[in-house]
Amino acid sequence: MLDSLKKMFSGNEADVPVNTGSKPDISRVKSAELYEKSKTYFPGGVNSPVRAFKSVYGIPLFIEKGDGCYIWDADGNQFIDFCGSWGPLILGHNNPKIREKVTEVMQNGMSFGAPTALENELAELIIKNNRFVEKIRFTSSGTEAVMSAIRLARGFTGRDKILKFEGCYHGHSDSLLVKAGSGLVTFGETSSAGVPKSFAEETIVIPLNDKTAIEQAFAQFKDQIAAVIIEGIPANNGLIMQDEEYIHFLRKICTENNSLLIFDEVITGFRVGFEGAAAYYGITPDIVTYGKIIGGGLPVGMYGASAEIMAHISPDGGVYQAGTLSGNPVAMAAGIATLTELNKSGFYKDLNNKTQDFVASIQRFATARNYKFKVFTVGSIFWFAFTDKDKIQSADDIDASSMEKFKVMHRELLNRGIYLGPSGYEVGFVSSAHTKIELEKAKRAIFEALDLVFKK
Incomplete structure (x- = not known):
């Protein structure tokens, strides 16, 4: 699998095949049932507002387990997770x-x-x-x-x-x-x-x-x-x-x-x-x-x-x-x-290098296709921004209308087994549990999602 992915993404991201269309939406039947029940107990059905998925189609996923860089929801859907519980899980889920x-x-x-x-x-x-x-x-x-x-x-x-x-x-x-x-x-x-x-x-x-x-x-x-x-x-x-x-x-x-x-x-x-x-x-x-x-x-x-x-x-x-x-x-x-x-020698160097390779490939793809899209990054943190600005240094620099594009991207990524935090204002995280295999899968999904966002 890894060898075939490497051949596909050999450095010239402009040659990646164009996405052929949206994938069917994942099942959210059990999550929807749990959400309806949770709304009888909690304001908005959640214990922290962003979890309600209000900016990304409104039915939150109820997560049942996590292991390594993967999470599974109540409907059995599996995702490569780049939210990491909003940052704490730098070693991945369920670290031994x-x-x-x-x-x-x-x-x-x-x-x-x-x-x-x-x-x-x-x-x-x-x-x-x-x-x-x-x-x-x-x-x-x-x-x-x-x-x-x-x-x-x-x-x-x-x-x-x-x-x-x-x-x-x-x-x-x-x-x-x-x-x-x-x-x-x-x-x-x-x-x-x-x-x-x-x-x-x-x-x-x-x-x-x-x-x-x-x-x-x-x-x-x-x-x-x-x-x-x-x-x-x-x-x-x-x-x-x-x-x-x-x-x-x-x-x-x-x-x-x-x-x-x-x-x-x-x-x-x-x-x-x-x-x-x-x-x-x-x-x-x-x-x-x-x-x-x-x-x-x-x-x-x-x-x-x-x-x-x-x-x-x-x-x-x-x-x-x-x-x-x-x-x-x-x-x-x-x-x-x-x-x-x-605190072990080389931990941050390895993690940061892995992250930089991941985001650089995504940026090359977007640039080659002339998409109005930037990936900002530091260490193992990244953020997808639908902008052509090389720097964003204040809240006023963020185009609120771009969140509609993130909404489409988030849905397409969920349908391809990739989980980002449910808000375009939130950053993503790479963990030590993400391997080259998962990162290559994620890149392909992101390429396809970007093609759909920009209707290439």
Whole structure:
């Protein structure tokens, strides 16, 4: 099979046969039945909004199992998975080493509400291999980690205002569910019902990659800004790569104004490298937040900083933060097993090279056919964008109408056994479990789907 695929994709993607037409839709009978039932229990039938498939034909797939880079739904459909539970599964589904470690630990209990040696083991693995944190605190989600980091920044500086960027997502805490108002530098406007206007007024929202805007913000709110928070590599609203010089500028202006720089690395942490976007840009944030990968598929978040800053967290300091399940042994075990694999020599080089080969072939195909389509990528993260722009550096650069093309592409890929996250604004992930065979199959499916989108 692999040899025949290699012959088909020998480097000249322009010669790939044109797709002959749409494939029949996969069966969703059981998923549809489960969805109808779930709507009687959950708002919208789901426990996180994007899972409802509202932007891609509206009947979510109910997944029954995963193994390696594959998932299976309730109707028995098999897919090569590039969602990876939205990023945590860098080693693929049902990884044997994670499963064995978790099973071993579960024999002794699942949660104690007390310290365990496993917390120390995972913390040591992180801190010894990450020059950007000296002390850390585990939480149970990325949202919780970011929320705690914001509180820590305010407690450390004695200031109230937070500066964030339009197009960056930092979870669903009230302070950060805000969007830009009118004008270059504005107080945020709530982006969700239930968030008091007074909360949003403590958050300043400015455009990404705009030096003038951040200079103006610091001039207007001098000595009031506790922290600037940014996704080191924004990957929640497309993959919006920032200029390296701009990221270093943020570090400089924060230092000059005695404000903290917070890197939200919930997606990029341990994904673009063991030290995440901070190492990618060669920059030292004051506080870093992590999630997803450090739990190996279980709910874990984490924030960390220098010992000086972390000394302000209770019980040592006055900034309160706690959690019943924080540092629970099962999640710690999954994290230890995951990060041990990631810390092995050559892991990221192999994964990143595999990803770059995959996306480069797709881009060559689209370019050869003159399709208005770009694949943006960093590390093992990729994003499909229906655009002819070589750079997308702000949310405003994304053409909302292009999501109709993604809708068609998503459906055609499902019908060919390829699973992407059900939103054109979401990124995809390659895992160590994806082999050349699966990646070649996926490329062929993507080529066919693109031909249908552009009706070649």
